Amino acid sequence: MRQIRAEIGAVSKADGSAMFEMGNTKVIAAVYGPREVQNRSQISNHALVRCEYSMANFSTGDRMRKSKGDRRSTEISLVIRQTMEASILTHLLPRSQLLNLQIDIYVQVLQADGGTRSACINAATLALADAGIPMRDLVTSCSAGYLNSTNLNYVEDSAGGPDVTLGILPKLDKVTLLQPLSIFFQVLLSVIGRESGGVEAVIPLLPSKAMDSKLPIDILENVMQLAIEGCKAIANYIREILLENTKQLEYRRGV
Amino acid sequence: MEEEKEAVMVTPGEVLGRSSDVKAGRGAYAAPHNNTVYASLTGFRRTIPPPPDSPDKRPTVEVTGHKAHGPVPQPGSVVIVRVTKVMARSASADIMCVGSKCVREKFTGIIRQQDVRATEIDKVDMHLSFHPGDIVKALVLSLGDARAYFLSTAKNELGVVSAESIAGATMVPVSWTEMQCPVTGQIEQRKVAKAAS
Numbered sequence: 307m308r309q310i311r312a313e314i315g316a317v318s319k320a321d322g323s324a325m326f327e328m329g330n331t332k333v334i335a336a337v338y339g340p341r342e343v344q345n346r347s348q349i350s351n352h353a354l355v356r357c358e359y360s361m362a363n364f365s366t367g368d369r370m371r372k373s374k375g376d377r378r379s380t381e382i383s384l385v386i387r388q389t390m391e392a393s394i395l396t397h398l399l400p401r402s403q404l405l406n407l408q409i410d411i412y413v414q415v416l417q418a419d420g421g422t423r424s425a426c427i428n429a430a431t432l433a434l435a436d437a438g439i440p441m442r443d444l445v446t447s448c449s450a451g452y453l454n455s456t457n458l459n460y461v462e463d464s465a466g467g468p469d470v471t472l473g474i475l476p477k478l479d480k481v482t483l484l485q486p487l488s489i490f491f492q493v494l495l496s497v498i499g500r501e502s503g504g505v506e507a508v509i510p511l512l513p514s515k516a517m518d519s520k521l522p523i524d525i526l527e528n529v530m531q532l533a534i535e536g537c538k539a540i541a542n543y544i545r546e547i548l549l550e551n552t553k554q555l556e557y558r559r560g561v
Numbered sequence: 562m563e564e565e566k567e568a569v570m571v572t573p574g575e576v577l578g579r580s581s582d583v584k585a586g587r588g589a590y591a592a593p594h595n596n597t598v599y600a601s602l603t604g605f606r607r608t609i610p611p612p613p614d615s616p617d618k619r620p621t622v623e624v625t626g627h628k629a630h631g632p633v634p635q636p637g638s639v640v641i642v643r644v645t646k647v648m649a650r651s652a653s654a655d656i657m658c659v660g661s662k663c664v665r666e667k668f669t670g671i672i673r674q675q676d677v678r679a680t681e682i683d684k685v686d687m688h689l690s691f692h693p694g695d696i697v698k699a700l701v702l703s704l705g706d707a708r709a710y711f712l713s714t715a716k717n718e719l720g721v722v723s724a725e726s727i728a729g730a731t732m733v734p735v736s737w738t739e740m741q742c743p744v745t746g747q748i749e750q751r752k753v754a755k756a757a758s
Contacts, residue, residue, distance in 0.1 A: 341666060395590055395601055435573060438626040440588065440601035443574030477574035477599070478592075545572045548603045552570055556605075 307536055308421075310543055312428070314436050314551045320412075322437025326429035330419035335429035337437040339409035353396035354408040357387035359426060361415040382423055385483065386413060389427055389445055389473045390434065392482040398440040409439060421449045423471050427483070428540055435548055443475035444544055445482055448536030450529045470526070472533035476541035571600040577622045583608070584617065588624030602626040632659040634668055634701045634710055641722075642670055642712065644695045650674045652691045653709065654699075669709040672699060676713040677752055689738075689750035690714075696723040698754050720754035 308329030317323035320336035327333075343354060359382045363369055390411060411433070413426045427447035434441060449471040473483030571577065577589055577598045585591040586609065588602040600606070604626035611618055634640050634656055642654035656668040677685045691697065698719050699712040714720045717737070726732045726742030726749060734753045735741045741748050 398590060398601060435603050438602055440590070441573040442590070442599070442601065444572060475574065477576070548572045549570050552603055552605075 307539060310540060312432055312544060312547045314432060314547060320433070320437075322433045322435070322439070324429050324432035324436060326425050326432060328421055328425045328428075330417055331421055331425045332415075332417035333422065333425040333429045334414050334416055335426065335433040336412045337409065337430070337433040337439070338412075339437070340407040340439065341409075343408045353394075355387055355391045355394060355396075355411070356408060357383045357390065357411040357413065357430075359383040359386060359413045359415075361418060361422070365415045365418040382426065385423060385485070386411065386426055386430055389447070389483045390430055393431075393441045393443060393445045393475060394434065395440040395442055409434075409437075421471075423447065423485070424449050424473075427473055428544065432544055432547065435544075436551070443477050443480075444541055444548075445473050446476055446537045446540040446544060447471065447473035447483060448533050448540055450533035450536060470529055470533055472530065472537060474534065474537045476538050569606045570604065571606045571624055572603050573599075573601050575600045577606060577624075582619060584611075584619045584621045586621040586623035588626060589622050598622060600624045632662040632664055634659050634664075634670075636701050636703050638701050639719075640670070640699055640701055640712070642697050642699055644691045644693050644697060645669075647687050647691050647693060649687060652687055654697060654712065656710065657696075670699070670701070670712040671705060671709045672697070672712045672714060676702065676711065676715055679715040682715075690752040691721065692724065692749075692751070694725060695721045695751070698722050714752055714754075717755040718757060720752040722754050724749070724751055 309327075311327040313325040315323055316325040316334050317336040320338055322337040323335060325332070325334050340353060359379045361379065394409065396407075411430050413430055415422050415426070424447040427445060431441075431445050435444065451470075471483065471485045472481065474481050577583065577585075577600055580591045580596045580598050583598055585598045588600060588604060589598055590601050591598045602624045604624045607623045607625060609621045609623060611620055638659050640656050640660075641658040642656050644652055644654045646653045651674060652672045654670050654672060656664055656670050658664065672691070674685050674687060675682045677687070677690050697714060699714050700716065700719055702711040702713045705711040720737075721740070724732050724740055726740075726745065726747060728742050728744045728747070730742050730744040732740035732742050732749065732751075734751075734756070735748065737753050737755065738750060739748050740751050740753060
C-alpha cells in the first residue's frame with residue numbers, strides 16, 4: 307500500500323473540496339451544491355448528481371493533449387458518479403422536496419501514477435463530506451493488482467498485470483464498485499463476500515470494462531481481499547482527516 | 562430543551578444506535594434492513610430526549626455538521642426582497658432575507674397584481690406600487706412555479722420598507738400609498754408597509 311495523504315478545503319470557492327494523494331497520484335475534487343438545477347430540461351423528481359473528470363495535461367510523464375470528452379474521461383466520470391450516487395442520501399438533502407437540486411462533482415487529476423480512479427473516488431468522498439451532503443457511508447476505493455501489492459503505480463499498472471478497482475462502503479460492508487466487472491465476477495464476489503467477513507455486493511452494475519488480462523479465480527480472491535483491506539485502511543484515514551478538520555473548525559469558532 | 566452534554570464527533574456511516582432505542586434526527590438515517598441508525602454527516606452527535614407528551618419514548622439522535630445550509634423561504638415566512646422588474650401584471654424580485662437571516666443563494670419571487678393589497682385587487686397598478694430597486698417586506702404564499710416563489714404584500718405591515726426617489730434620496734413614507742423625497746419634496750406612489758411600532 308502506498309502512502310496516502312489528504313487535505314480538506316483545497317478549493318475555497320467550492321461548497322466542499324479535497325485533495326487526495328496516493329503515492330505519486332494526486333487528485334483534487336470540488337463539490338458545488340446542492341443547488342437548484344440550472345438546465346431546466348434536466349429537471350426530475352430526485353436530486354441530480356453530475357460529475358466531471360478531467361486530467362491535467364501535465365499529469366503524466368509524456369505530455370499529451372487530451373480532449374475533454376474522450377472515452378476514458380467519460381467512462382471515469384460515469385464510474386465516479388454512479389459510485390457516489392449509491393452513497394448520497396438524496397432524500398435527506400435539505401429542501402429536497404421543494405426544489406430540484408443538483409450536486410456537481412468536479413475531479414481533476416493533477417498527477418497520475420496509477421490508481422487515479424480510486425484516488426478520484428476518495429477525493430470526491432472527502433469533498434462531499436466537507437460539503438455537508440448526507441451520505442450513507444464514506445465510499446472509499448482502492449485498486450489491487452497481481453503484483454501482490456495494493457495500489458499499483460503507473461509503471462506497475464502499465465506492465466499489464468491483472469488488477470481490480472474496488473469501491474466499498476466500509477462501515478456497511480457493501481461493494482459499490484468493482485472493475486473489471488462481469489456477470490461471472492458478480493457471482494464470484496458474493497461467494498467471496500460470504501467467506502471473507504460478509505462483504506456484500508449490492509449496488510449498481512457498472513458497464514464492464516473489457517478485461518485487459520486474465521485473472522485466475524484463486525488469485526482474484528487474494529487480490530479482492532487486499533483491495534478490501536486497502537479500502538478499509540483508507541476509510542480509517544479519511545475519517546481521521548474529517549474529524550481533525552471538524553475539530554479545527556470548532557476550535558476556530560471558539561467552542 | 563435539555564441536551565446531553567457529550568462532544569462525540571462522528572463521520573458518515575458510523576453507527577449511532579439501534580432504531581428500537583433511538584430515533585434518527587437531522588444528519589442521521591435509519592437503515593430499514595438491519596434496524597440501525599447511522600450518521601450521514603460529519604459533526605457532533607447530540608441526543609435529544611423525547612418531548613414528555615409524545616407516546617414515542619425514544620430519544621432523537623442528531624448530527625450537527627459545521628456547514629450550515631442557508632435559510633430557505635417556506636410558505637408563510639416573511640421575507641425581505643429587492644424588486645428587480647416591474648411589469649403590468651406582476652413584479653419580480655430577488656429574495657434577500659428570510660426572517661432575520663440572509664439567504665446564501667439566489668431565490669426569485671413574483672408579486673402578482675392580485676397579491677399586492679387586500680382590497681380593490683383589480684384596480685392595482687403595479688407601476689404605482691413598486692419600482693425596481695425598492696426593498697419590500699413580503700409574505701411567501703407558495704413555492705409558485707418552478708421558477709419563482711409567489712409573494713404577497715396584502716397586509717398593512719407588508720410592502721415597501723425602503724425606496725429611493727428619482728433624485729436618489731431615501732424617501733420617507735407619508736401615507737400607505739405615498740412616499741416623499743426629502744430633497745425635492747416630490748411625492749411618489751408606492752404600496753408602503755406600515756412601520757412596526
